[in-house]
Amino acid sequence: MPSTGLDPHRIRQDFPIFQNNKNLIYLDSTATSQKPVQVIEAVAEFYRKMNANVHRGVYEISVEATEAYENARKKVAEFIGARSSREIVFVRNTTEALNLAAYSLGLHRVKPGGKIVLTMMEHHSNIVPWQLIAKINRLKTEYIPFDDQGYLDLSDADKKLKDADIFSFTHASNVLGTINDAKMLCRMAHEHGALAIVDAAQSVPHMPVNVQEMGCDLLAFSGHKMLGPTGIGVLYGRRELLEEMEPFQGGGEMIKEVHLDHSLWNDVPWKFEAGTPNIAGAVGLGAAIDYLRGIGMENVREHEHRLTAKALEILSEIRHAKIYGPENPLHRCGLVSFNLADIHPHDLATYLDKHGICVRAGHHCAMPIHTHLGISATTRASFYIYNTEEELEVFRDALLQALKTFRIQ
Ligand code: PLP
Numbered sequence: 190m191p192s193t194g195l196d197p198h199r200i201r202q203d204f205p206i207f208q209n210n211k212n213l214i215y216l217d218s219t220a221t222s223q224k225p226v227q228v229i230e231a232v233a234e235f236y237r238k239m240n241a242n243v244h245r246g247v248y249e250i251s252v253e254a255t256e257a258y259e260n261a262r263k264k265v266a267e268f269i270g271a272r273s274s275r276e277i278v279f280v281r282n283t284t285e286a287l288n289l290a291a292y293s294l295g296l297h298r299v300k301p302g303g304k305i306v307l308t309m310m311e312h313h314s315n316i317v318p319w320q321l322i323a324k325i326n327r328l329k330t331e332y333i334p335f336d337d338q339g340y341l342d343l344s345d346a347d348k349k350l351k352d353a354d355i356f357s358f359t360h361a362s363n364v365l366g367t368i369n370d371a372k373m374l375c376r377m378a379h380e381h382g383a384l385a386i387v388d389a390a391q392s393v394p395h396m397p398v399n400v401q402e403m404g405c406d407l408l409a410f411s412g413h414k415m416l417g418p419t420g421i422g423v424l425y426g427r428r429e430l431l432e433e434m435e436p437f438q439g440g441g442e443m444i445k446e447v448h449l450d451h452s453l454w455n456d457v458p459w460k461f462e463a464g465t466p467n468i469a470g471a472v473g474l475g476a477a478i479d480y481l482r483g484i485g486m487e488n489v490r491e492h493e494h495r496l497t498a499k500a501l502e503i504l505s506e507i508r509h510a511k512i513y514g515p516e517n518p519l520h521r522c523g524l525v526s527f528n529l530a531d532i533h534p535h536d537l538a539t540y541l542d543k544h545g546i547c548v549r550a551g552h553h554c555a556m557p558i559h560t561h562l563g564i565s566a567t568t569r570a571s572f573y574i575y576n577t578e579e580e581l582e583v584f585r586d587a588l589l590q591a592l593k594t595f596r597i598q
Contacts, residue, residue, distance in 0.1 A: 195488040197577045204560065204575055207492035212545040214580045219363050219391060219524050219571035220287045220549055228416055231476035233486030235469045243444065243468055244459070245386040258468050261475030263301035265423055267409070268398035276431065278424040278458040279466050283390040284314040286409030286424035289437040289461060290386055294355060303354040306383065308333045308341055309364040309561050313554045319357065335561065339365035339514035350381040355387035364520035364558045364567065365514035366497070368392070372398045375404040384430070390414060391522050395493055397486040406430050408558045412470060423462070430455040437465040489574055493523030496572040496581065500525045501587040509597055510588070513567060526572035529588060530597040534568040537591060544587040
C-alpha cells in the first residue's frame with residue numbers, strides 16, 4: 190500500500206501522554222482519544238487568559254470568552270459542512286445529543302403510538318433514550334438487523350420504515366466497525382416521511398463527513414473521541430428542524446423572557462443550551478478541529494484504513510482468532526473486535542495490559558450486538574492518527590504469547 194500523507198511518529202510528539210509513557214500502546218481511541226498539546230494548551234490558555242461566563246458580561250474578558258466559544262461553534266460548522274453555526278448545538282457528548290433528540294422529538298413531535306426505527310448495531314446511547322421516551326409516549330420501536338458479515342440487512346427495511354416517524358442509526362459501528370451508507374439511509378428515511386438522525390460518534394472523528402451531502406436532519410458526536418476534551422459534544426440540526434423543536438432542558442441562557450406563568454425561548458442554537466456551557470471544552474474542541482484539519486480528514490481515514498487492514502491480516506493469521514464485522518477494511522472504521530479461542534476478553538485485555546497494550550473488553554455499550562452474535566463480550570483494538578504499524582506488530586506478538594500462556598493448542 191502506498192504511504193499516506195500522515196506520519197504517526199511525528200504526530201506522537203504532539204501527545205504528552207506518549208512522552209510520559211514511552212512504551213504505551215494505546216489501542217482504545219474508539220472509547221476516547223488522546224489529546225495533543227495544542228488542545229491541552231488551548232484549554233489552559235482559556236482559563237489563564239479569559240475565563241468568564243459567556244453571553245452575559247459586558248466586560249472585556251467576558252466578551253473574549255463569548256467570542257472564543259462562538260468561534261469554536263463556527264469551526265464545528267465548517268468541519269461538518271453545516272450551512273451555519275446556528276445549526277450547531279453544544280452538548281456534553283453524543284449521549285446527551287441523542288437524549289435531546291429523543292426527548293424533544295419523541296415527546297413533542299411524534300404522536301402517541303408513533304414509530305421509531307433503530308438498528309441492531311446501535312450503541313446503548315441510541316437505544317435507551319428512545320426506550321425511555323417510548324414508554325412515556327407509547328411509541329413503537331423497530332430494529333433493522335445485521336447479517337453474518339456485519340452489514341445492515343435491509344431486506345425488510347421498507348416494511349419497518351413504513352409509517353415511521355424517526356429513523357435513527359449509527360454511521361459507523363463501535364463493535365463491528367461497519368461504516369453504513371448514511372446518505373442512502375437518510376434518503377430511505379425521507380422516502381418514508383421519517384426524520385433521519387445519525388449517530389456519528391465513530392465517523393466524524395475519523396473520516397470526512399458533510400452533513401449537507403449526507404442529508405441528515407440531526408447528527409450527534411463527541412469531542413473527546415476526536416482529540417478534544419471530555420464533556421463537550423455536538424448536536425448538528427437542520428436549522429428549520431431546530432427552530433421547530435421544543436427545548437430539552439430549561440434554565441438560564443435558553444430563554445428570551447421568563448414570566449411567572451410562561452417563558453419565551455431563545456433563538457437556536459442557544460434554545461438548547463440551558464445553563465453555563467462547557468466553554469473551555471468548546472474552545473478545546475475548536476483546537477482539536479484545527480489540528481485534524483491540519484492533517485486532513487482524508488489522510489486520517491487513509492491511515493486508519495491502512496492500520497485496520499493490517500490488524501485484520503494479523504488476526505486472520507492467528508489460529509483461534511474470531512473477527513467480527515466486514516472482511517473488507519474499506520467498509521470498516523478503524524477498529525477490530527475479536528475473540529481469541531475461549532480466553533475471556535477481560536483476561537486477554539488484562540494480559541495485553543501487562544505488555545503495555547490498552548484494548549477494550551466487554552460489550553462496549555452495545556449489548557444487543559453481542560446478543561445477536563450469540564456472545565457476551567469481545568476484545569476491541571481501535572486506531573487513530575498516533576498509532577503505528579510497529580505497534581500492531583507488538584500487538585500480534587502479545588496475542589501469540591497469550592495463546593501459549595493460556596495453553597491454547
Ligand atoms: N455512539 C457510538 C457509536 C459510540 O461509539 C459511543 C461511544 O463509544 C457513543 C455513541 C457514546 O458516546 P459518549 O459516551 O461520548 O456519549
